[in-house]
Each structure stands twice: as C-alpha cells, then as structure tokens.
Amino acid sequence: MTSSEIRHREPLDIATARVPRGQVYIIPERCKGCDFCIVFCPVDILVFSTDINAKGYHFPIVAHGKEDACTHCGFCDLLCPELAIYTEDLNALEQEAEGDTD
Amino acid sequence: MTQTVLTGEKKTDTHPVDALLRADRLPHILCPGCGIGTAMHCIVHAMAESGIDRDKHVCVSGIGCSGRVAGYIDVDSYHTTHGRAIPFAVGIAVQNPELAVTVVSGDGDLTAIGGNHLIHAARRNIDLNVICINNFNYGMTGGQAGPTTPLNAQSSTTPYGCWDRPFNLPHLAHAVGAPFVARWTVLHVRQLKDAILRAMQKPGFCFIEVISPCPTNYGKFNNIGSGLEEMESYRRRCVVDHDANLADIEIDLGQEDSPIVVGNFIDVDREPFRPILAGPVREEKPHAAWAGLRKTQFVEDKNGPE
Amino acid sequence: MTPTSAAPKVEGEDLAARVQTGTHFMLGDHACAEGALAAGLDFFAGYPITPSTEICERLAHRLPEVGGKFVQMEDELASMAAIIGASVAGARSLTATSGPGFSLMMENVGLAAIMEAPCVIVDVMRASPSTGLPTAVGQADVLQARWGSHGDYGIVAYAPSSPQECFDLAIQALNTADQYRIPTFIMMDEIIGHMTERVVIPPAEDIPFVPRKTPSEPPGEGTFLPFKPDEDLVPPMAHAGQGYRVHFTGLTHDEQGYPRLTAAAHEKLVNRLVDKVRLNAEKIVMxxxxxxxxxxxxxxxxxxxxxxxxxxxxxxxxxxxxxxxxxxxxxxxxxxxxxxxxxxxxxxxxxxxxxxxxxxxxxxxxxxxxxxxxxxxxxxxxxxxxxxxxxxxxx
The missing domain is CATH 3.40.50.920 (Rossmann fold)
Structure with a gap:
C-alpha cells in the first residue's frame, strides 16, 4: 500500500460523524506575539492582526475565509504561554442551546 | 439543527482557566516566546483534571523565571529561596500527607544550587511532583551557563563556549530512585499535561523535565532567533521513546542532527516516604538499645538532691 | 496574649507521652527536646552536628511516639527550609544545630522572617570559627543569631543557663515564635547542652501554650489578606490546605502576599518585621x-x-x-x-x-x-x- 492510498482511506463513520466546529476566542491584551498558535495550528486558520495591543504586539485573528475551519482541537489554547487564546465547541453549544429551547 | 454562522475570532478579556489562576496578576512577567507560561498552563489543566480537591493542591517554587509560576496559580503557593523549593516542599508534604505538593522550578534552581536536595528527596521517595523547566541557562539573571547548558554552547559566562558536561536529568532522576521520570518539551502540551496528571495521581517522587525555549537569553547567545524557532526545532528533532536507554538521551541543543528524546521513561511502584509512627498508640517500637532512655526519672524523696 | 494551658493538639495517651512529668536527672540537650515535645512540637528536621546531636537523637526516638514527624535531612540548608515548610503547613517546628550548620541556616532564617513563618532554631554553640573545636564550648554566635541573615528583621534569642532552662525555654521559644510569627533561637552552649542536672517537668496542664493567631473569616470568601497585621503588628496565619489559597514569597510583598517591588512597599514590610519585636521588647525580654x-x-x-x-x-x-x-x-x-x-x-x-x-x-x-x-x-x-x-x- 502506498502512502497516497493510505491518504485516500476514509473512516467508516464519515457520513454520520460531525467534524467539531470551534469558536476562537482571543484575549488581545495578554498576547506577546510569540507566533506559536499561528504556526502550530493544525488547520492553519490563524494570522497576525494588523492591529496591535497596548504592549505593541500583533495578536492572532482568524484568517479571512477560514472562519468555519477551527476544529476545536484545543492545541492553541494549551500551547499559548500567555493564556490569551482558547476555543469553544460550537456543536456542543448549539446542541445545548437547542436543548434549552425544547 | 441551525448552524451558527461563524465570523472569525471573538475578543474577550478572560480565559476559562483564569478561575485557577491569580488572573489579576496577568499578563505574567515572562518574555515573549518563553515556554514557561505553557508549562504553567499544562500544570493548571492537570490540577483541574486530577480529581484532587483544589484546596489540597500546593505549589512550591524556588527562584528564577520558573520560580515565578507559584505566584500565578491560585492554590496555596510558596515562592521560596534559591534552590530550596524541594526541602521546603518536603516540610509541607511530610507535615500534611493529604496535600498534593507540586514543585515548579528551573534547571539552575533545582539541579545546581538545589541539586543536593533533588537527589535526596528522590532517594527518600518523598511524595512530591517536581516539574523542572529546563531552558538550558539562568534566564532571570541574564543568560549565564548552568548545569544543563550543552557542551560548547555560548552564554554570558562561557564566552569561549561551555566546556562543562551538562546533566542528563532523566538519567540522574532515575539513578537516584525517582519512580516516575518523564521528559517533554513545551510543544508536547498534551503529553506534558498527561505526564503531570500521572505525577499528581502517583505517590512518591515524580520528576518531569520540561524543555522550554529561552529566546531572550539562551537564544540570543546561541543564534536561536526566537522562541518559535526553538519550538520548530523540537518539532523536527523530538523522538518519542518511552523505553529509551536513559544513559543515551543527553540533549545537544546545538546539533541539529541529534535527536531530542522525550517520553514517559520510568513508571514503577516504589514505597513512598512515610514518617515513622511509634510508641504507645502506634505500631512500631524502637530498637532495644533505646530501652534505657526513659529511665532518667528518679523518685523524689524528702532528702533528695537540691 | 494570655497563655492558655496544656498543649491543645494532643490528648490522652499522646499527651502523657509528650509531657514526662516528674523529676529527672537529664542532659541539657535532652531537656531541650523534652521541652519542645511538651510545648506541642509537631515536626523536627535536622542534621547531626556536635554538640547538638543529642537533641536530634532524642527527637528521633520521641517524636514518632507522640504522632510527630522526624526527618533527618541532607544538610542544614534543607533542615531550615523543611521546618519553614512544615510551619506554613501548620506545624510547630524546630531544628537543632551548631555553628557550622547555623551558618548554613542563615539563608532561610531570612525567609522565615519575611514569610513570618514561626519556627525555632536551637544552636548549641561550640568553639569557632569554622570547624573550630567541635566538642568544646563556645559562645561566639551571639551576634550571628541577631544579624546572621542578610537584611533587617526581628528575632528573639534565648540563652539557657541550665538543663532546667533548656526545658523551660524550649517551651517559651515555641510560644514566642507562634505569638509573633518569627524565627526564634535557643542559644545553648556545649557545656549547657552536655550538662546533666536535675530537671523538673511539670504536669501537662502547667505547660504554657500561646497559640498562633488564625483568620477570623472562613476560607473561600476571598477577603482574607494573609499579611495584613492586627494592631499588634502580627497577621493571623492561614496554613496550606485550609482553603485560603495564600501566596507566600521571599520577595517584598503586600498584604495580599503578592510581590510588590517598590521602595515604599519594602519600607512598610521591613519596618513591621523589625517593629513587631522592637515594640514588644519589654514584654519579651527576660x-x-x-x-x-x-x-x-x-x-x-x-x-x-x-x-x-x-x-x-x-x-x-x-x-x-x-x-x-x-x-x-x-x-x-x-x-x-x-x-x-x-x-x-x-x-x-x-x-x-x-x-x-x-x-x-x-x-x-x-x-x-x-x-x-x-x-x-x-x-x-x-x-x-x-x-x-x-x-x-x-x-
């Protein structure tokens, strides 16, 4: 089996599985611009903002066109030395919200 | 189900783990690109997941950049003198065995000035979780060489290159009897958090080396341009090998082709330290040689000595 | 503060084991250990050194009998750090040493002072400097007891003149340490430590006990300031594990215990550390x-x-x-x-x-x-x- 074949294998439950969707939260004033979250985001959705915070650092934002791409893996959250970024599981939030309205 | 339309990041001013931190003290004092904040983040997550009552967690630090961690975690915390975090923590842990005592400090603090305490607390298998954040130099004082500075590395006190051999910390901790020994980098956040969690739940002396960038000082002297650059080298060079021969896992940070071996290397059962309890209402009796000790009392009589 | 009688942390058989009421023919070092036990000593950490070793040995035997903790440490730096750690976890703690070890302890005497962690250091003085005459008498650590650690801070030092006073002043030193939240010293000398004499140990109910002040508010309210002094300049003390989530640091700190690295904060803190002994000197002096x-x-x-x-x-x-x-x-x-x-x-x-x-x-x-x-x-x-x-x- 070649690596390209491996890549084309599909999970058995792909039709029913919902890919988690994450909402990204940023705390701009804590950011020191280390770039960790941007470089190590597995789905590569973060970029530096053009804005700066009070300390003069560019903080991360979600790139245009990638608003829906966060998978709530939580890596940026745990990796951030400044505790300046985290994500929430939007699917869970939505289910919770619908549960509330029922 | 209706799907919310995402519009990108939302800005806020609090983080969910703030509840476990002294958030009024954030942002912390650590430099951009330093990994100590990440290690702290993993510690806090492990505390939250440990199942141990938060008020039974204690954090003890020594002096240095890593020594500042205790001041940010909102549990009973003690920021002690240089090198003395472990014996201070021994006092707490022995006095109150209900407490889960985590020592967070740097390589210089724990293995140079505090090296003697490290080996003896491990030998006694005191119930401590020791998280040694290794950034290969004394960062707080401006980048001097320490006992983990790699051979030939530059620092403010090794202008001709470091000619001392560095400690191989997991090998050291294992040799002196620690029943749990791990090494991770601050890029391995999930593995690191899990290792800390394991340490918190395991009795005895658990030692975790956490490799972290110090761009401001170590990086400056050794042409590592940023914390990110060092983190990327971890991604390229780290090899997970839980069964590694610990004698072979010295880190040579300057050699791009030498691997950085990480893993949970040692996890064995070893009876932890417990203070002796003896006497009339206890189980253990002193050696017969002590039998005469109590016989100092004499019966008072009217003609007794005066 | 009015002394309340009897050690409160122990009762029944343990109390009888702690206070060996009666008349004894006892070594000064042993009398010091017995005094500490009678006063409710919970924790000893130490390193053997002549001529104080008999205190360490006696407590190795006696502390476990009464539910106390004995740890022989790797050196005197560690011993001093450990008794401060035990103190912040609620223990009455003590270590014993002689000149060379006393010098090593000085680093953390300053930590005990600035953390306001009550603890007692026994120094059985021998001829010095350095190794000097290890088995022979000296009294040359008097100024070191007062000024040995760097910086300004207040301490109390007792100098027993007989085995009976070794017993009595061990109790006094533990009480004074708790009352003012300071390190206190028992400055014995080799002759007193190695002198065997009549020692009368009173009934347990006659042993004076001055407790540490504890917070008046319950934990969890977030209102307790661990370094906010009362009128007597001494803050009530919350211990590790009680739920107050305190922060203690050797850095200059504010009333909350957070580092506050300014000259003004330093002046306020250090003056208080000195004043709580200086202004109470007439009550303390003996x-x-x-x-x-x-x-x-x-x-x-x-x-x-x-x-x-x-x-x-x-x-x-x-x-x-x-x-x-x-x-x-x-x-x-x-x-x-x-x-x-x-x-x-x-x-x-x-x-x-x-x-x-x-x-x-x-x-x-x-x-x-x-x-x-x-x-x-x-x-x-x-x-x-x-x-x-x-x-x-x-x-």
Whole structure:
C-alpha cells in the first residue's frame, strides 16, 4: 500500500460523524506575539492582526475565509504561554442551546 | 439543527482557566516566546483534571523565571529561596500527607544550587511532583551557563563556549530512585499535561523535565532567533521513546542532527516516604538499645538532691 | 496574649507521652527536646552536628511516639527550609544545630522572617570559627543569631543557663515564635547542652501554650489578606490546605502576599518585621538579677559563663566588692531598658562582661554606657573560671 492510498482511506463513520466546529476566542491584551498558535495550528486558520495591543504586539485573528475551519482541537489554547487564546465547541453549544429551547 | 454562522475570532478579556489562576496578576512577567507560561498552563489543566480537591493542591517554587509560576496559580503557593523549593516542599508534604505538593522550578534552581536536595528527596521517595523547566541557562539573571547548558554552547559566562558536561536529568532522576521520570518539551502540551496528571495521581517522587525555549537569553547567545524557532526545532528533532536507554538521551541543543528524546521513561511502584509512627498508640517500637532512655526519672524523696 | 494551658493538639495517651512529668536527672540537650515535645512540637528536621546531636537523637526516638514527624535531612540548608515548610503547613517546628550548620541556616532564617513563618532554631554553640573545636564550648554566635541573615528583621534569642532552662525555654521559644510569627533561637552552649542536672517537668496542664493567631473569616470568601497585621503588628496565619489559597514569597510583598517591588512597599514590610519585636521588647525580654540592688560592679553574662559569674559575684561580695549579676535569659532583645535604669541610679561604677567569645555582648553594653566595660574573654574551648572574673573586677 502506498502512502497516497493510505491518504485516500476514509473512516467508516464519515457520513454520520460531525467534524467539531470551534469558536476562537482571543484575549488581545495578554498576547506577546510569540507566533506559536499561528504556526502550530493544525488547520492553519490563524494570522497576525494588523492591529496591535497596548504592549505593541500583533495578536492572532482568524484568517479571512477560514472562519468555519477551527476544529476545536484545543492545541492553541494549551500551547499559548500567555493564556490569551482558547476555543469553544460550537456543536456542543448549539446542541445545548437547542436543548434549552425544547 | 441551525448552524451558527461563524465570523472569525471573538475578543474577550478572560480565559476559562483564569478561575485557577491569580488572573489579576496577568499578563505574567515572562518574555515573549518563553515556554514557561505553557508549562504553567499544562500544570493548571492537570490540577483541574486530577480529581484532587483544589484546596489540597500546593505549589512550591524556588527562584528564577520558573520560580515565578507559584505566584500565578491560585492554590496555596510558596515562592521560596534559591534552590530550596524541594526541602521546603518536603516540610509541607511530610507535615500534611493529604496535600498534593507540586514543585515548579528551573534547571539552575533545582539541579545546581538545589541539586543536593533533588537527589535526596528522590532517594527518600518523598511524595512530591517536581516539574523542572529546563531552558538550558539562568534566564532571570541574564543568560549565564548552568548545569544543563550543552557542551560548547555560548552564554554570558562561557564566552569561549561551555566546556562543562551538562546533566542528563532523566538519567540522574532515575539513578537516584525517582519512580516516575518523564521528559517533554513545551510543544508536547498534551503529553506534558498527561505526564503531570500521572505525577499528581502517583505517590512518591515524580520528576518531569520540561524543555522550554529561552529566546531572550539562551537564544540570543546561541543564534536561536526566537522562541518559535526553538519550538520548530523540537518539532523536527523530538523522538518519542518511552523505553529509551536513559544513559543515551543527553540533549545537544546545538546539533541539529541529534535527536531530542522525550517520553514517559520510568513508571514503577516504589514505597513512598512515610514518617515513622511509634510508641504507645502506634505500631512500631524502637530498637532495644533505646530501652534505657526513659529511665532518667528518679523518685523524689524528702532528702533528695537540691 | 494570655497563655492558655496544656498543649491543645494532643490528648490522652499522646499527651502523657509528650509531657514526662516528674523529676529527672537529664542532659541539657535532652531537656531541650523534652521541652519542645511538651510545648506541642509537631515536626523536627535536622542534621547531626556536635554538640547538638543529642537533641536530634532524642527527637528521633520521641517524636514518632507522640504522632510527630522526624526527618533527618541532607544538610542544614534543607533542615531550615523543611521546618519553614512544615510551619506554613501548620506545624510547630524546630531544628537543632551548631555553628557550622547555623551558618548554613542563615539563608532561610531570612525567609522565615519575611514569610513570618514561626519556627525555632536551637544552636548549641561550640568553639569557632569554622570547624573550630567541635566538642568544646563556645559562645561566639551571639551576634550571628541577631544579624546572621542578610537584611533587617526581628528575632528573639534565648540563652539557657541550665538543663532546667533548656526545658523551660524550649517551651517559651515555641510560644514566642507562634505569638509573633518569627524565627526564634535557643542559644545553648556545649557545656549547657552536655550538662546533666536535675530537671523538673511539670504536669501537662502547667505547660504554657500561646497559640498562633488564625483568620477570623472562613476560607473561600476571598477577603482574607494573609499579611495584613492586627494592631499588634502580627497577621493571623492561614496554613496550606485550609482553603485560603495564600501566596507566600521571599520577595517584598503586600498584604495580599503578592510581590510588590517598590521602595515604599519594602519600607512598610521591613519596618513591621523589625517593629513587631522592637515594640514588644519589654514584654519579651527576660533576665535574672542577683544582688543588683546596691551593686556598683555589674557583671553581665549568659549561658554556662553566667554560672561562673554568679559564683564570682558571691565570692566578690565576701571580699567586700559590691558586685551583682544581670544574667541574660534573652540575648535578643537585649535588656536595654533595665541597664539604662541601673545607670540612672548613679550607683554603677563599672561593668564586667565575661563571655566565651572576644566581646560580642560587651559591644552591646558599650553601646549603652560611657562607664568602663571590662572584658573577660576567651575565644572558646574552656569555661571562664570565677577566679578570672574576680581578678578582672579587682583590676
């Protein structure tokens, strides 16, 4: 089996599985611009903002066109030395919200 | 189900783990690109997941950049003198065995000035979780060489290159009897958090080396341009090998082709330290040689000595 | 604070095991250990060193009997750190050492002072400096006890003059440490530590106990400030594990315990650390007077040397010299007020200060008077005899 074949294998439950969707939260004033979250985001959705915070650092934002791409893996959250970024599981939030309205 | 339309990041001013931190003290004092904040983040997550009552967690630090961690975690915390975090923590842990005592400090603090305490607390298998954040130099004082500075590395006190051999910390901790020994980098956040969690739940002396960038000082002297650059080298060079021969896992940070071996290397059962309890209402009796000790009392009589 | 009687943390069989009521023929070092046990000692960490080792050995045997914790550490740096750690976890803690170990402990004496962690350090003094005469007497750590760690802070130091006082002052030292949240010292010397004499241990209910102040508010309200002092300048103390989530640091800190690295914060904190002893000095200071009422020659001494001094005063009186003895029970605070009062009578003509060092207490006396302060010294290794003291008086 070649690596390209491996890549084309599909999970058995792909039709029913919902890919988690994450909402990204940023705390701009804590950011020191280390770039960790941007470089190590597995789905590569973060970029530096053009804005700066009070300390003069560019903080991360979600790139245009990638608003829906966060998978709530939580890596940026745990990796951030400044505790300046985290994500929430939007699917869970939505289910919770619908549960509330029922 | 209706799907919310995402519009990108939302800005806020609090983080969910703030509840476990002294958030009024954030942002912390650590430099951009330093990994100590990440290690702290993993510690806090492990505390939250440990199942141990938060008020039974204690954090003890020594002096240095890593020594500042205790001041940010909102549990009973003690920021002690240089090198003395472990014996201070021994006092707490022995006095109150209900407490889960985590020592967070740097390589210089724990293995140079505090090296003697490290080996003896491990030998006694005191119930401590020791998280040694290794950034290969004394960062707080401006980048001097320490006992983990790699051979030939530059620092403010090794202008001709470091000619001392560095400690191989997991090998050291294992040799002196620690029943749990791990090494991770601050890029391995999930593995690191899990290792800390394991340490918190395991009795005895658990030692975790956490490799972290110090761009401001170590990086400056050794042409590592940023914390990110060092983190990327971890991604390229780290090899997970839980069964590694610990004698072979010295880190040579300057050699791009030498691997950085990480893993949970040692996890064995070893009876932890417990203070002796003896006497009339206890189980253990002193050696017969002590039998005469109590016989100092004499019966008072009217003609007794005066 | 009114002492309440009986050790509160123990009862029943443990209490009987702690307080060995009766009359004993006991070594000074052992009496010190027994005094600490009677006062509710929970934790000992130490490292063997002559001539204090018998304290360590006695507690290795006795502490486990009463539910206390004994740990032999790797060195005196660790011993001192461990007793502070135990203290912040709620223990009454103590360590014992001699000169070389005392020097190592000085680093963390400062930590105990700035963290306001009550603890007791016993120094059984031997001839020094350095290794000196390990098995022979010295009294040359007097100034080190006061000034040994860097910076300004307040401490209390007791100097027992008999095995009975080793017992009594061990209780006093643990109580004073808790009352003012300070490190306190018991400055024994080799002769007192290795002297065997009659020691009377009273019934448990007669052992004075002064507890640590505890927070008046329950944990979890977020209102408790761990370093906010009461009127007596001493803050109530919350211990590890009680739920107050305190932060203690060796850095200059504010009332919350957070680092506050300014000159103003430093002035406020350090002044209080000094003042809680300085302003309470009259309550803390202890001394014994012998034939002082009409004395013209005042002998000031402490520890084993005070025993020679007392005999010298008795002999001098027989020779018609109006001598009297002021025996220091606290070396620190120094009984300045009493000495000034003696000077105010106009009767005093001279002071004589015998001590087994080259003039450490003499400096303190000279600071208070223009009158002659005669020295009777040796740097260690031997008692100062009464004859020598009388000879100096007559000079």
């Amino acid at each position: 001394y014994e007077e012998y034939l002082l009422d009409d004395a013209e020659t005042i002998v000031i001494s402490f520890g084993c040397t005070a025993r020679s001094a007392r005999h010298a005063v008795t002999l001098a009186r027989q020779e018609g010299i109006k001598a009297g003895l002021l025996r220091l029970i606290t070396l620190w605070p120094f009984p300045e007020t009493r000495i000034r009062a003696l000077l105010d009578t106009g009767r005093v003509k001279e002071f004589v200060v015998p001590e087994i060092n080259l003039g450490q207490v003499r400096r303190e006396v000279e600071r208070l008077t223009q009158l002659p302060v005669k020295r009777v010294n040796n740097p260690g290794g031997a008692m100062i005899t009464p004859d020598l003291i009388i000879e100096v008086m007559e000079r």
